[in-house]
Amino acid sequence: MAESHGNAKGATAHTEADGGHKEPFPPFRSDTFASQLVSLVIAFVALYLIVSRIALPRVGGLLDARQNAIEGDLAAAQKLKDESDSALKAYESELAAARSRAQAISTETRDKLNAAAEAQRKTLENQLSVKLADAEKTIASTREAAMSNVRGIAAEAAAAIVQRLTGVMPDGKAVDSAVDASLKG
Secondary structure (H helix, E strand, O other), rough: OOOOOOOOEEEEEEEEEEEOOOOOOHHHOHHHHHHHHHHHHHHHHHHHHHHHHHHHHHHHHHHHHHHHHHHHHHHHHHHHHHHHHHHHHHHHHHHHHHHHHHHHHHHHHHHHHHHHHHHHHHHHHHHHHHHHHHHHHHHHHHHHHHHHHHHHHHHHHHHHHHHHHEEEEEOHHHHHHHHHHHHHH
């Protein structure tokens, strides 16, 4: 078996197999091979039972729960996407309706303003034509008054000139006919 060799400084233990012959690795020994196979089969069956009865159902349950959660999330996402699409379509239709209402309101307002401007223009034209007619009447009456004054002044001046030149007062009818002839011509 093991021998202990001493030296001068102290004793140290040294082990070495007797005979210099080494034994094979224990799993490869032929005399223990059958028992190793039996223990391997027992360990494999025990491990298989533990894994198939305990670990696999738990892992399968986790996988099923995860798959169900993913499917639920996908369904919720699809539902939200559908709601978003319908909300977008409703928004676009409301926007189009609002644009058409705004267009109608602007057209109506423009037509009302154009009609009011046209009515005001006609009213102003009528007022202007009335004022113009009144002004023309005033001008005509002022002209007649001025002309009658001019006629009277011209007749008086002509009579005064003739009297000074001739020393005789002219006849009123002759002066009037001479003034009328000069104003017409």
